[in-house]
Amino acid sequence: MDTFDWIVTGAKAAFLVVILLHVVPIMAWVERRGSALIQNRLGPNRVGPLGIFQSLADAVKFIFKEDPVPGHVEPFYYVLAPLVSLVPAFMTFGVIPFASSIQLGDRMIHFQVADLNVGLLYVFSIASLGVYGIIMAGWASNNKYSMLGSLRSSSQMISYEISMGLSVIGIVMVFSSVKLGDIATQQGELLTHFGPLLLPEALQFPRWGVFVQPVGFLIFLVSVFAETNRLPFDLPEGESEIIAGYHLEYGSMKFAMFMMAEYLNMFTASGLLATLYLGGWQLFPGMGYVLHEVQAYFQMSALAGDWTRIVFEVVSFGIKVGFFMWFFVWVRWTLPRFRYDQLMDLGWKVMLPLSLANILITSVFIFFGWV
Amino acid sequence: MLVKKKKGIFQEFYLVEILKGLYITFKNLFFARKVTLQYPEERRNYSERFRGVHYIKATNGVENCTACMLCPTVCPAECIHIEAGERADKEKYPIRFEIDVLRCCFCGMCEEACPKDAIKLSSIYEMSTTYREVYDKSFLLEQRGNK
Numbered sequence A: 001m002d003t004f005d006w007i008v009t010g011a012k013a014a015f016l017v018v019i020l021l022h023v024v025p026i027m028a029w030v031e032r033r034g035s036a037l038i039q040n041r042l043g044p045n046r047v048g049p050l051g052i053f054q055s056l057a058d059a060v061k062f063i064f065k066e067d068p069v070p071g072h073v074e075p076f077y078y079v080l081a082p083l084v085s086l087v088p089a090f091m092t093f094g095v096i097p098f099a100s101s102i103q104l105g106d107r108m109i110h111f112q113v114a115d116l117n118v119g120l121l122y123v124f125s126i127a128s129l130g131v132y133g134i135i136m137a138g139w140a141s142n143n144k145y146s147m148l149g150s151l152r153s154s155s156q157m158i159s160y161e162i163s164m165g166l167s168v169i170g171i172v173m174v175f176s177s178v179k180l181g182d183i184a185t186q187q188g189e190l191l192t193h194f195g196p197l198l199l200p201e202a203l204q205f206p207r208w209g210v211f212v213q214p215v216g217f218l219i220f221l222v223s224v225f226a227e228t229n230r231l232p233f234d235l236p237e238g239e240s241e242i243i244a245g246y247h248l249e250y251g252s253m254k255f256a257m258f259m260m261a262e263y264l265n266m267f268t269a270s271g272l273l274a275t276l277y278l279g280g281w282q283l284f285p286g287m288g289y290v291l292h293e294v295q296a297y298f299q300m301s302a303l304a305g306d307w308t309r310i311v312f313e314v315v316s317f318g319i320k321v322g323f324f325m326w327f328f329v330w331v332r333w334t335l336p337r338f339r340y341d342q343l344m345d346l347g348w349k350v351m352l353p354l355s356l357a358n359i360l361i362t363s364v365f366i367f368f369g370w371v
Numbered sequence B: 001m002l003v004k005k006k007k008g009i010f011q012e013f014y015l016v017e018i019l020k021g022l023y024i025t026f027k028n029l030f031f032a033r034k035v036t037l038q039y040p041e042e043r044r045n046y047s048e049r050f051r052g053v054h055y056i057k058a059t060n061g062v063e064n065c066t067a068c069m070l071c072p073t074v075c076p077a078e079c080i081h082i083e084a085g086e087r088a089d090k091e092k093y094p095i096r097f098e099i100d101v102l103r104c105c106f107c108g109m110c111e112e113a114c115p116k117d118a119i120k121l122s123s124i125y126e127m128s129t130t131y132r133e134v135y136d137k138s139f140l141l142e143q144r145g146n147k
């Protein structure tokens, strides 16, 4: 790596960190306003226009709150736990591409902090580190409710990580790569087959993961809810049963860190969903036409045209991620919490066999060259 | 007892039901009437009989109360304290009239018991303070509400 690479990577990382830091307050606001509107209330609407600065006020409150360490906890692990869950949440988004690439001189710049050749595996391995924070928090809190919360969390993670991983294998098989950049690029091609049927030219639509792997998409979507501890699978927190679960003993900024980790995990999960199943940065149908019109109208040079394309791609990726973020909130305020045995039933008796069957069927399809 | 309900294939397969639920919440999000009352600007209209902060009715600037002690007697919270005195024209009147509002349960018994129509409960309900308050006579003599 020379200086140029360092600068580019640094800039991309900085961009991403800024985005990630902004996601949390905005999502907190969306969550509160959204939940309120769904429940026929208004929600926080006083601080700033539409209450958008409410999260800032909350942040100030969190920072200035007293930060006690209760006497009965294990102080070292108690303080470490929020960090352990926050850091992996920040790390995962690095491999998700948020736009394609651009030619600058003789160099290619990929809009992805690190195009690891184990991309997908990296996401899974780092994302599952987050559960250590939760387990540590529960154990160090020395409180039975926290303990229950972290126990639930770990067993839930184990059960759903399996079906999550297996559901992604379908995608990996179809696109024969675990590099997220490759997967996103390949989704720009057209889908020529519908099962054994050859599609006519007019009916060909982009080869997005959701069309190639509909069952895999469903399994992944459901597992992601369990992985991020969101309702209907938020048993580790379960306010009504175990008060607040693993972060029961935490206050002020330490609590805020758990919350940030939750929202960042949501963001990464949305990014992953968009990249794997909705074509990542691929433009929406119709946007390509608009892009050409814009480029032609302003008579852009090749470079300016390329940058416009990048902007379009970032916007399109943003819309997809935003949709999933909203979907998380929307589902949270629609569905009640699962019972614990139902959760386990669903995980082991439905999702696991389904994802295995999905792999089998996908391999049959691939064998016959249908996808 | 666990009753096994008969479920159709669609209920068994959650997704359809989930989509229905999502549709309902989506409708609520945009089209439902919001019930929030934006308090300082909007206020709820309470009934005329609402029991709020006390006051003692005065006629021509003189309190109606004759310190008959009916209200401290009837008060279930025992929070009215009256020290009776005598005016120059031999009329009995309260020298001190205190209501320990922290103990008051706003039952309105005092209002009901009063033969002189003196103690009243107004319809004011904003009475939060930063200290423990005992309403004294001068405070009570401010005429709030017009019951």
Ligand code: SF4
Binding pocket: B074, B075, B076, B077, B078, B079, B080, B099, B103, B104, B105, B106, B107, B108, B109, B110, B111
């Ligand atoms: S309202 Fe009831 S409790 Fe309050 S002072 Fe009157 S009688 Fe006592």
Ligand code: SF4
Binding pocket: B064, B065, B066, B067, B068, B069, B070, B071, B072, B082, B110, B113, B114, B115, B116, B117, B118, B119
């Ligand atoms: S009952 Fe009426 S008149 Fe008698 S002491 Fe109470 S307020 Fe005064």
